[in-house]
Amino acid sequence: MDTSHSTITSTSFKIKDLLLRAWRERWTEIEWGREIKRLLRGVSGDVYDLADCMLRQAINGPVTNSLLMLYLNHCLDSQIISFGACIMAITKIPDLKPQCMNSLLDFLIRYKNRTNCYGNDDECIALCRSLVTFLHWLHSIMLSSLNELNHEFGQNIDTTYNMTIDSIHWQILDKSCQMLRFIIDSSYLKALLYIGRMEEQSVWKQCLQLHNELITKLQQQQQQTPHSSFESISDTLQAFQTKIEWLRPVTTETNVKKSQNIQPLDVDLISNSIIPVVHQMMTTRPEFGYIPYRPxxxxxxxxxxxxxxxxxxxxxxxxxxxxxxxxxxxxxxxxxxxxxxxxxxxxxxxxxxxxxxxxxxxxxxxxxxxxxxxxxxxxxxxxxxxxxxxxxxxxxxxxxxxxxxxxxxxxxxxxxxxxxxxxxxxxxxxxxxxxxxxxxxxxxxxxxxxx
Known part of the structure; x- marks a missing residue:
């Protein structure tokens, strides 16, 4: 076990040295890909936390390093690393600068269709967990950007000054909503999310608390400075809340369309529900009755x-x-x-x-x-x-x-x-x-x- 750990540690140091050498000598992505494959010798880069190493070096400044991000893109395209490992690495990085945050969202939007796993059972569960952690991170940066906008609005009499798409915080909110809509519109990702929230119940509960806090902040901001962009964000959050209604125990009185405003989610109710979807499917009859030969x-x-x-x-x-x-x-x-x-x-x-x-x-x-x-x-x-x-x-x-x-x-x-x-x-x-x-x-x- 000690030998294996020391081997991984040694290879991780070699990866970092190779990355710095590639940056100093301005290698092309093809040269980088050839050298990193030679170093890994057929082993996945996820074993050595390659995605985490590259991302931490790429954001070591006020903006992302474009050359290192190019290397990261090449590693993903070459399947040297997995998209799930990139998601997990991004969520672990603390105190991101707004420009770095915006660049990472561009990266995630570009590769959002790569959210899959062809490994063993443990790797699939890890992907489910990383998706829950990513959703928590997404809500966190949305709340942070909204707070920054509130601060800017308080310092400017002319509120239209920051109501443009050129504002970095608006871009972060818009791209975060894009990722949120992509997740809630994918039945595959929602299935992974359901498994992940059972594995990471504490993180999921924190995510729902951030969701409720984000709703409250957004409603306060809409009352102070009404704007169509806020309405778009509000629609996305309502869609998220509607789509995760399948996490609640089903009641006959539940009707999301009747509510005009977004209501905070009941965190304890959702966290304590075990398998309400299966329970509903097995115990309720559809309005049109059973189909005789397609149970x-x-x-x-x-x-x-x-x-x-x-x-x-x-x-x-x-x-x-x-x-x-x-x-x-x-x-x-x-x-x-x-x-x-x-x-x-x-x-x-x-x-x-x-x-x-x-x-x-x-x-x-x-x-x-x-x-x-x-x-x-x-x-x-x-x-x-x-x-x-x-x-x-x-x-x-x-x-x-x-x-x-x-x-x-x-x-x-x-x-x-x-x-x-x-x-x-x-x-x-x-x-x-x-x-x-x-x-x-x-x-x-x-x-x-x-x-």
């Missing part, structure tokens, strides 16, 4: 199948079958329905792929779905058939006597979904289905006489 189980199966078909095609067949079996037990699905929904998800994925406009993405997704359907699905179904005895004890299976009957019943259910089959056959040849059925027969999942 929540369908969406759960589709998420699992789509994820491992597109994003992680090399994942173990046995583990995927395990996940599907867990869903079957959770929703009391028969094995035949599980087969049907899994095949239906693959067909829908291929249909959606055919409609993609980007040809490169279309080809990638097509090959991923075809490989998953023809090579992995038979193996997954074979694993599920081996779980039959265990499944029979825990879920309600149809009264059939053989594994073949379960799969045949699932295929019969699939055939009842006429529009889906028709759309699939309009876009693809029947050879795909024939190869799939041949694989089922080779594994004795279908009888030889099945058509």
């Amino acid at each position: 929540l189980s369908y969406h759960s199966i589709r998420i699992v199948v789509s994820f491992y078909a597109i994003l992680d095609p090399s994942y173990s067949n046995e583990l995927i079958a395990n996940y599907l079996a867990i869903i079957a037990r959770s929703f009391d699905l028969s094995l035949s329905k599980l087969y049907c929904e899994t095949l239906h998800t693959c067909m829908v994925g291929l249909i959606d792929t055919h409609n993609l406009a980007n040809e490169d993405r279309k080809n990638i997704n097509y090959h991923a779905w075809i490989a998953f359907l023809l090579f992995k699905i038979p193996q997954i179904f074979l694993q599920l058939s081996q779980y039959r005895i265990k499944l029979r004890k825990e879920i309600h299976l149809d009264n059939h006597q053989s594994n073949q009957t379960d799969l045949e019943s699932g295929i019969d259910m699939l055939m009842d979904l006429g529009p889906c089959i028709d759309q699939f056959l309009l876009r693809y040849k029947t050879e795909h289905l024939q190869k799939l059925f041949d694989s089922f027969k080779e594994m004795n999942l279908l009888s030889i006489t099945a058509q």
Whole structure:
């Protein structure tokens, strides 16, 4: 352990020396990228806190160092460091100057679509935590900029002097609102935020307190100096509050649209709610009633199948079958329905792929779905058939006597979904289905006489 720690420390010092040398000699970003890769030797820069080191050197002054920021951009583009590590590094830097803060917001806006993680479970959880910390940082700089504007307004009789977009504090507020809107409009980021706030409950509670304080300051400022820019910020904060209503326990009397003013969030109420979203989905009926053949189980199966078909095609067949079996037990699905929904998800994925406009993405997704359907699905179904005895004890299976009957019943259910089959056959040849059925027969999942 000591040897490993000393190695990391030694490499971190070498990284700092290399960075200073690159700045003194005015290397291009290509030269910097070549040398840093040679030093890291295939290891991610996140291991050595490369993002933190570069950012601290880049903001060592009243404004950011443009050359070092160029190196940072190159490291992100080359995937030497992750965007999550950059977010975490930015939030750790204290006492940022306004110009540095503005430059960092430009950097975040440029790479905001890079908020993802392809590492292990710990790295994914770290990304969720960093998102909560970043949201806390975002509220902090918004509150700080608003306080600075209040101070400037108090010193100037002509309030229009600072009501221009040239004011650095206005730019910070505007760019912070851009990032806030991006987060609340992304279901993916909101899902990460939900996980992160469970991991960082104290930080999340502080974030909500800052949100309430920001609302109070903003309302006071609007009363003193009404301006359209304040209204835009207010709309963003209200959108944020509306979007995180899913963190509250659902009540029938809740109606956000009825309130004309932004009301402070109940911090304790939100912090103490465990899983209100799942509770609402599982215990309430929609106004139009249940859809007979599309319960929540369908969406759960589709998420699992789509994820491992597109994003992680090399994942173990046995583990995927395990996940599907867990869903079957959770929703009391028969094995035949599980087969049907899994095949239906693959067909829908291929249909959606055919409609993609980007040809490169279309080809990638097509090959991923075809490989998953023809090579992995038979193996997954074979694993599920081996779980039959265990499944029979825990879920309600149809009264059939053989594994073949379960799969045949699932295929019969699939055939009842006429529009889906028709759309699939309009876009693809029947050879795909024939190869799939041949694989089922080779594994004795279908009888030889099945058509």
